[in-house]
Amino acid sequence: MKIDLILPPNPILQSPLMEAPLGVLYLAAALRKDGHTVTVTDMRAEPDLNMALLPDHADMYGVSATTGEYHYAKEIAVHLKKNHPKSLIVIGGPHATFEWKSTLQDTAFDVAVLGEGELTTCELASGAELAKIKGIAFKTGNKGKSQEISKTAPRPLMEDLDSFPFPARDILPYDHVFTSDLYYGARYGHGEIATSLITERGCPCHCSYCANWDRKLRFRSVENVVDEIKHLDEVYKCKRFRIVDDEWGMGRPRSMKLLDALQGLDIHFRAHTRSDVVDLELLKAMKRAGCDEISFGVETADDAVLKLVNKHETVEQHRAAIKMAKEAGLRVKTYFMVCLPGETWETINKTKAFIEDTKPDKWTLSTFIPYPGSDIWANPRKFGVKILEKDFDKFWLFHDQSVIETNVASREELNQHRHNLWQFLSKYDAARNR
Numbered sequence: 001m002k003i004d005l006i007l008p009p010n011p012i013l014q015s016p017l018m019e020a021p022l023g024v025l026y027l028a029a030a031l032r033k034d035g036h037t038v039t040v041t042d043m044r045a046e047p048d049l050n051m052a053l054l055p056d057h058a059d060m061y062g063v064s065a066t067t068g069e070y071h072y073a074k075e076i077a078v079h080l081k082k083n084h085p086k087s088l089i090v091i092g093g094p095h096a097t098f099e100w101k102s103t104l105q106d107t108a109f110d111v112a113v114l115g116e117g118e119l120t121t122c123e124l125a126s127g128a129e130l131a132k133i134k135g136i137a138f139k140t141g142n143k144g145k146s147q148e149i150s151k152t153a154p155r156p157l158m159e160d161l162d163s164f165p166f167p168a169r170d171i172l173p174y175d176h177v178f179t180s181d182l183y184y185g186a187r188y189g190h191g192e193i194a195t196s197l198i199t200e201r202g203c204p205c206h207c208s209y210c211a212n213w214d215r216k217l218r219f220r221s222v223e224n225v226v227d228e229i230k231h232l233d234e235v236y237k238c239k240r241f242r243i244v245d246d247e248w249g250m251g252r253p254r255s256m257k258l259l260d261a262l263q264g265l266d267i268h269f270r271a272h273t274r275s276d277v278v279d280l281e282l283l284k285a286m287k288r289a290g291c292d293e294i295s296f297g298v299e300t301a302d303d304a305v306l307k308l309v310n311k312h313e314t315v316e317q318h319r320a321a322i323k324m325a326k327e328a329g330l331r332v333k334t335y336f337m338v339c340l341p342g343e344t345w346e347t348i349n350k351t352k353a354f355i356e357d358t359k360p361d362k363w364t365l366s367t368f369i370p371y372p373g374s375d376i377w378a379n380p381r382k383f384g385v386k387i388l389e390k391d392f393d394k395f396w397l398f399h400d401q402s403v404i405e406t407n408v409a410s411r412e413e414l415n416q417h418r419h420n421l422w423q424f425l426s427k428y429d430a431a432r433n434r
């Protein structure tokens, strides 16, 4: 079968090609292994949809979409249905995984793949009967209003991650997969050629703002990760990596084993994790293995807000993690989120004091968005949240407008919080760079 996988435009990101699109590259590799001919239409760096990039014909077209990209996915589906009515039009990725019903009701997609896609997509491509394929939702019956949506049994998560072939990084132009923006980050100057890498999948935590469909922690073997790294060095001369595991280092004994194995490889990497996962021993082992930078999802320096969003971490744990990481010789990046439930001027001031006190080397500031798949999206009242806009075009974390109000702050006030913290962080950067 001929299959085209499609990545929509990504206008919100400063460097849209910065990260290798691993989900789609894993799918492409699995489909190829089954003997299919696969292409990837990469629109990430296009300013808008560019249908001219799509191949003339494919038996199956598969669009990958997060919630922010959903409006593009819809338009792509309309175009494909019109021009390729006989092809199977499929959507996968986080948005369709959570919002499969509305996605199929609202769009021209035939099938939504829910969650982990490798096995499910291979079964779809094999021509199996839809009702018998686990992990999908699809349209049944006649077209038009009488059309119904069926959902099949859930697809069990793959236990043996080593059985998946390495992501098909050769399927895209080199500079769409290996970039100089990924290492150190565009905002901090371009670095060496780097690519992203996953060593484990899933996260067992339940932060209320997180839209994660994969709650089961599963590991690739140390040998399998090392093989991929050696392959990337031999074939692509790439020795720098951003590890995009949800939270790196969660399985302690295996993480230590992996770090030992990485020591001889002369690589550099950066990774993000939770403050409660690290201690000095792990951080020092990371440094020895080639880690230059660690990032922590701090979000806010107010314990009550951390508790409300079910972060299961304290400000003290964040403070200690940053201190230890610096002691281990790592550069520290902190992720902050504003416009969270429970946020007030008092909590914003605490976050500012925390920044002055802990002095992170880098930071990212996001605006809280209640993503489909998160507890806050499903139960906003539990968190004192009123969702004011459900226009998914605005569902980007870097958007400068809050889409909610809370029981303690109006939308206008939340926007002022964001503006204020942004100004503070910009001045903080300026002062450090003097």
Ligand code: B12
Pocket: 005, 010, 012, 013, 019, 020, 021, 022, 023, 024, 026, 027, 061, 062, 063, 064, 065, 066, 067, 068, 069, 090, 091, 092, 093, 094, 095, 113, 115, 116, 117, 118, 121, 198, 202, 209, 210, 211, 212, 214, 244, 245, 246, 371, 372, 373, 395, 396, 397, 398, 399
């Ligand atoms: C690394 C990462 C990034 C990177 C790279 C993104 C990428 N596309 O690879 C960067 C930094 C660019 C990024 C940016 C953003 N991200 Co991000 N990111 C992640 C992270 C941590 C890992 C992604 C990954 O590689 N996963 C591993 C692969 C194997 O899984 P996957 O990508 O989901 O793909 C599998 C399935 O989804 C499925 N599948 C995927 N596509 C398709 C397509 C078809 C046709 C089929 C059949 C199946 C299928 O099969 C794949 C293989 O199993 C995830 C969290 C997570 N666990 O996924 C968040 C996550 C995807 N990001 C998220 C968000 C919100 C964003 C941003 C919107 C934030 C912002 N700045 O505004 C941006 C914009 C991204 C975009 N393109 O829209 C949310 C999405 C929530 C939602 N409802 O949409 C997630 C889930 C985080 C979370 N838990 O809330 N992100």
Ligand code: SF4
Pocket: 203, 204, 205, 206, 207, 210, 211, 212, 246, 247, 274, 297
């Ligand atoms: S934010 Fe991180 S720790 Fe929390 S549930 Fe999501 S992936 Fe897990």
